[in-house]
Amino acid sequence: MPREVIDGRYLHEHIEGFLNQATEDAYAFMVDYNGRLTNSTARTGERSMFGDFRCTLCSHRWKSGMVCTQLWYSKAADTYRTQIHAQKCRRCNHYVEPDMDVDNYVQKVTKAISLWKGLRLREDPDEDQKQTPPHDTERCHGCLVGICRRKDGLPAHSIQYRRRR
Numbered sequence: 001m002p003r004e005v006i007d008g009r010y011l012h013e014h015i016e017g018f019l020n021q022a023t024e025d026a027y028a029f030m031v032d033y034n035g036r037l038t039n040s041t042a043r044t045g046e047r048s049m050f051g052d053f054r055c056t057l058c059s060h061r062w063k064s065g066m067v068c069t070q071l072w073y074s075k076a077a078d079t080y081r082t083q084i085h086a087q088k089c090r091r092c093n094h095y096v097e098p099d100m101d102v103d104n105y106v107q108k109v110t111k112a113i114s115l116w117k118g119l120r121l122r123e124d125p126d127e128d129q130k131q132t133p134p135h136d137t138e139r140c141h142g143c144l145v146g147i148c149r150r151k152d153g154l155p156a157h158s159i160q161y162r163r164r165r
């Protein structure tokens with residue numbers, strides 16, 4: 001069965017590769033992966049990333065620019081962790097794991113860590129160039145568990161609240 005949440009450790013080699021080659025001061029650091037970080041031991045945040053999906057049951061394919069990815073970073077231990085949230089196939093309603101856009105993932109994760117380390121200032125929200133369909137909040141696991149940032153910037157729970165009224 002596809003997982004609903006995927007540990008980002010398998011992408012750590014790409015983070016290391018990027019940091020090894022980076023020349024900007026903002027990326028003059030190395031960081032280890034720690035899959036045990038939690039909200040109580042680390043700072044956490046969420047980033048939307050690009051990924052491709054292909055349903056293993058019905059072969060339906062789609063792209064998303066809102067693959068919900070939660071990040072944790074412990075400044076004290078200088079370690080980070082990520083969790084990538086799956087999306088449901090709209091044809092057969094089964095969860096599908098994303099095939100992540102690695103460059104986009106590396107950029108978002110290292111930017112967040114650099115910010116949290118105090119090596120760069122916060123910029124305007126990322127203006128991603130690629131066009132993808134609107135976010136299907138009913139089928140995003142990150143939306144389901146309430147950590148996904150919606151495209152309009154409002155947290156998922158406030159939108160659901162508004163809808164109910």
Ligand SMILES: [Zn+2]
Nearest residue numbers: 055058089092
């Ligand atoms: Zn399907």
Ligand SMILES: [Zn+2]
Nearest residue numbers: 140142143148
């Ligand atoms: Zn979502």
